[in-house]
Amino acid sequence: MDVNFEYYRIFYYVAKYGNFTKAARALGNSQPNITRAMNLLEQEVGCTLFIRTNRGVRLTPEGERLYIRVSAAMAQLLAAEEELTDRTGLEHGSISIGATETALNIYLLDQLRAFHMEHPGIRLKISNHSTPQALRSLKNGEVDLAVVTTPADVQPPFQEVRLRPFREILVGGKTFTALGSQQLSLAELLEYPFICLGKETMTYQFYRQVFLSHGLELEPDTEAATTDQILPLVRAELGLAFLPEPMAEEALRQRSIVRIQVKEPIPERQVCLVYDRQRPLSAAARKLKEAVLAGGRGSIG
Numbered sequence: 528m529d530v531n532f533e534y535y536r537i538f539y540y541v542a543k544y545g546n547f548t549k550a551a552r553a554l555g556n557s558q559p560n561i562t563r564a565m566n567l568l569e570q571e572v573g574c575t576l577f578i579r580t581n582r583g584v585r586l587t588p589e590g591e592r593l594y595i596r597v598s599a600a601m602a603q604l605l606a607a608e609e610e611l612t613d614r615t616g617l618e619h620g621s622i623s624i625g626a627t628e629t630a631l632n633i634y635l636l637d638q639l640r641a642f643h644m645e646h647p648g649i650r651l652k653i654s655n656h657s658t659p660q661a662l663r664s665l666k667n668g669e670v671d672l673a674v675v676t677t678p679a680d681v682q683p684p685f686q687e688v689r690l691r692p693f694r695e696i697l698v699g700g701k702t703f704t705a706l707g708s709q710q711l712s713l714a715e716l717l718e719y720p721f722i723c724l725g726k727e728t729m730t731y732q733f734y735r736q737v738f739l740s741h742g743l744e745l746e747p748d749t750e751a752a753t754t755d756q757i758l759p760l761v762r763a764e765l766g767l768a769f770l771p772e773p774m775a776e777e778a779l780r781q782r783s784i785v786r787i788q789v790k791e792p793i794p795e796r797q798v799c800l801v802y803d804r805q806r807p808l809s810a811a812a813r814k815l816k817e818a819v820l821a822g823g824r825g826s827i828g
Contacts, residue, residue, distance in 0.1 A: 534565075534567060534571070535597050537561055537568075538568055538593070539598060539601045541561065542597075545584055546582075546584065547583070549583075574587075575590075576589060576593060619648050620811030620812075621651075621811065622671050622672070622809070624654065624670055624672050625660070625661035625662075625665060625669070625670040625675075626653055626654070626655070627657060627676050627754070628754040629676050629693075629730075629754050629774070629798070630675055630799075631653070632754070632771070632773070633693055634822075635674045638819050642814075646811070646814065654670060656675075657727065658675040658729040659680070659727070659728075661673040661675050662679065662681070662685070665802070671808060671809070672800065672801070672808075672812060672819070673801040674799070674800055674801075676797065676798055677799060678732065680729075681799075681801055683804075686802055687800070688799060688801075689798075690799060690819065690823025691797065691798045691823050692796070693796055694772055694795055694796070695770060695771050696772050697711070697768070697787045697789050698761055698768060698775055698784045698786055699719075699767045700762055700763070700784060700785075702764050706787045707785040707786060707787060709788070711787055711789055712790045713737070713789065713790070713791050714741070714743060716789070717738075717745075721746075721747050721749075722751060722757055722761065723749075723768065723769075724750065726750070731747075733796070734769065737791075748766055749766055754771070758778060758784070761784055762783055762784060798823070800816070800819050
């Protein structure tokens with residue numbers, strides 16, 4: 528029996544949807560063509576496969592036996608197509624990521640380096656965002672993934688996964704060397720010029736809440752646009768600032784800045800991956816998401 532394979536493919540979709548019109552829509556074909564193909568298939572196999580009803584079609588016992596075989600074959604073919612698509616995506620795909628500078632510097636860069644070495648054909652587009660900007664870009668579909676720092680206002684259908692905890696330390700330039708042997712309270716800190724990120728950032732809101740919890744009002748003397756700007760400002764003796772400890776390590780080793788102890792404990796923060804659970808990711812973006820999660824603790828927040 529030499530049956531056109533396309534007939535079996537059409538049979539699969541008609542049986543799956545129980546309707547010629549729905550099958551035609553799924554296949555990008557017309558309903559008359561689908562009906563004609565099924566009539567020809569029934570002629571070729573020599574038996575009735577469908578019982579026509581007012582609501583569509585249902586399989587005969589012979590049709591059900593055929594569907595078991597055909598559906599198993601289609602499952603294998605569809606899986607093979609997806610595998611080939613994924614492989615192509617991992618060779619020539621692209622990924623857009625919204626990341627805060629802190630998240631990029633203390634966590635994401637290492638993951639991207641390893642990922643790029645394994646998948647050199649994938650193009651990476653990294654957008655430098657604050658946490659709110661990164662989440663807006665994710666919501667608008669402008670980025671595939673967001674890697675940000677807490678606090679982050681993450682609402683469904685977004686999912687937040689914590690990757691790495693970090694702490695920030697108080698630092699100052701060389702003119703503040705004498706403070707390195709002291710311990711400042713937050714109230715005493717306000718007596719010195721203070722550098723912080725802008726008021727539109729979650730980092731500012733974080734420190735505002737820290738100071739408010741001790742009955743203090745935070746009023747920075749200098750506002751930086753990005754975290755990377757803070758270290759040069761500290762070196763230029765414009766004031767004291769909190770910096771993620773990993774980003775301050777090299778400058779502390781070089782003794783171009785000094786660490787200052789703070790009496791009150793500064794709460795721990797987190798680097799987080801945020802993604803939209805309702806939006807399918809490309810093969811490349813899925814692979815990067817897996818790599819980023821594997822590199823962190825991967826606890827859902």
